[in-house]
Amino acid sequence: MIDFRSDTVTQPTAAMRRAMADAQVGDDVYGDDPSVNRLEAMAAERYGFDSALFTSSGTQANLLALMSHCERGDEYLCGQQAHNYKFEGGGAAVLGSIQPQPLTNQADGSILLADIEAAIKPDDFHFARTRLLSLENTIGGKVLPQSYLAEAQALAFNKRLKIHLDGARIANAAVAQNLDIADITQYFDSVSICLSKGLCAPVGSLLLGDERLINKARRWRKMLGGGMRQAGILAVAGEIALNEQVSRLAVDHENARYLAEQLSSLDEFEVDLGEVQTNMLFARVAEGVAIDKLAESLKASGILISPGKTLRLVTHADIGREDIDLFIDKLKALL
Incomplete structure (x- = not known):
């Protein structure tokens, strides 16, 4: 996953x-x-x-x-x-x-x-x-x-x-x-x-x-x-x-920034890039997006998120750029 x-x-x-x-x-x-x-x-x-x-x-x-x-x-x-x-x-x-x-x-x-x-x-x-x-x-x-x-x-x-x-x-x-x-x-x-x-x-x-x-x-x-x-x-x-493991966290921070940039390119999500300082980002979900159903579909594809009106996403050692790209591609297809 x-x-x-x-x-x-x-x-x-x-x-x-x-x-x-x-x-x-x-x-x-x-x-x-x-x-x-x-x-x-x-x-x-x-x-x-x-x-x-x-x-x-x-x-x-x-x-x-x-x-x-x-x-x-x-x-x-x-x-x-x-x-x-x-x-x-x-x-x-x-x-x-x-x-x-x-x-x-x-x-x-x-x-x-x-x-x-x-x-x-x-x-x-x-x-x-x-x-x-x-x-x-x-x-x-x-x-x-x-x-x-x-x-x-x-x-x-x-x-x-x-x-x-x-x-x-x-x-x-x-x-x-x-x-x-x-x-x-x-x-x-x-x-x-x-x-x-x-x-x-x-x-x-x-x-x-x-x-x-x-x-x-x-x-x-x-x-x-x-x-x-x-x-x-x-x-x-x-x-x-x-x-x-401490110095390696810089990679997580870079990946969070990359994820925020990719996500903000989608009309259905709003991300304040200035607030992405470490390995965590928050995306506001547009009205009309069935985020719970979206989370279920993503899970079926092997991707886990915590659904909510504001979506918190966290990067870590087990997430790489290719995982982020796959996530964004799945989101685009589902939306």
């Missing part, structure tokens, strides 16, 4: 499969898995943190960050479109008794600093205690500028807030700006990095932070059922993801 639904569908590379078969493992709950320990130590040192924790998913890594920064009755600020607010099952509220305060995301994905400052609650027992600002980069495929991150960090520091980054696609943000991932992580007290999206690992995310935060997160991870035993089989794939 040619799968445009998400970069979560990427298959592990041949090098990952070989490493997984030969991985040195131990019981990670006891701290005995050498492959997990190596991945966590490497990531912490490379991205400028005291410590790191290997988790089963980005949702878990974000939840652990929220529950480790905040206590029951505390509040975190985030965007209306933030993944850890909108797409993670309300975990912070349900499991952490933490109140989210969602704020409007601007067209570029940022949150106005004035809105952040205005949302911070007074020190009054009538209000939840505002403890944390959470940002996301990339968000909707868009990259938050470095200058904005610096200003957000300064605001958080001056208001005595901690600042967390949902960095599920932080590698895409770094590559798009010709930066190192550490150039982005420097602005945050904690960062989650997904290994199983564009970086091709089969499972896992990392949570980075100081020693106190990660120790607390490790305890929460155990409580939430996230203590994986011989997890080194997965960790070695994550190590390869960080070492070998």
Whole structure:
């Protein structure tokens, strides 16, 4: 199948499969898995943190960050479109008794600093205690500028807030700006990095932070059922993801741009090329196009999309130019 639904569908590379078969493992709950320990130590040192924790998913890594920064009755600020607010099952509220305060995301994905400052609650027992600002980069495929991150960090520091980054696609943000991932992580007290999206690992995310935060997160991870035993089989794939797959994301970005250009040539789709910054594009579907039926016909031809009035298409390691050309040709024939 040619799968445009998400970069979560990427298959592990041949090098990952070989490493997984030969991985040195131990019981990670006891701290005995050498492959997990190596991945966590490497990531912490490379991205400028005291410590790191290997988790089963980005949702878990974000939840652990929220529950480790905040206590029951505390509040975190985030965007209306933030993944850890909108797409993670309300975990912070349900499991952490933490109140989210969602704020409007601007067209570029940022949150106005004035809105952040205005949302911070007074020190009054009538209000939840505002403890944390959470940002996301990339968000909707868009990259938050470095200058904005610096200003957000300064605001958080001056208001005595901690600042967390949902960095599920932080590698895409770094590559798009010709930066190192550490150039982005420097602005945050904690960062989650997904290994199983564009970086091709089969499972896992990392949570980075100081020693106190990660120790607390490790305890929460155990409580939430996230203590994986011989997890080194997965960790070695994550190590390869960080070492070998980051620079390759530039190809995904080029393919997304190419796909956007081809799609925008069709009258039935409208794409703002200026918004295609990484591996994700959004196309507005014209009235009268039966997008659900179109998706069914494409599936029968071996092409998967997620239908909607606005069509999100994502490029990744398992999609090449020839796949895009085939997709466009099928679309033209069906339309």
